[in-house]
Amino acid sequence: MSRSLVILKLRCLRRIWRELRICASLDHKNILPVYGYAHTFNPLMAIVIPRGDHGNLAMCLEHKDAILTIIRRSRIVSLPL
Numbered sequence: 001m002s003r004s005l006v007i008l009k010l011r012c013l014r015r016i017w018r019e020l021r022i023c024a025s026l027d028h029k030n031i032l033p034v035y036g037y038a039h040t041f042n043p044l045m046a047i048v049i050p051r052g053d054h055g056n057l058a059m060c061l062e063h064k065d066a067i068l069t070i071i072r073r074s075r076i077v078s079l080p081l
Helices: 003-025 057-063 070-077
Strands: 036-038 046-048
16 A cells, blocks of 8 residues: 555544544534444444434435425535534
């Protein structure tokens, strides 16, 4: 592996760890708690959180299909953190 690729990989890992620490420190009723991380499923790490009542965002939007308009859905997806 070339030196530049190693440096790039280290930068990516640092950013992922930073994101994990930030997510783990959040405490809000609308944000799921972070349990930890996993890196056995694919080459990248994944943040481990509990499953929401309606699954992931796509499943939740499908569940509320009759209630949410396209405009409302796009607002939910694009809400600032």
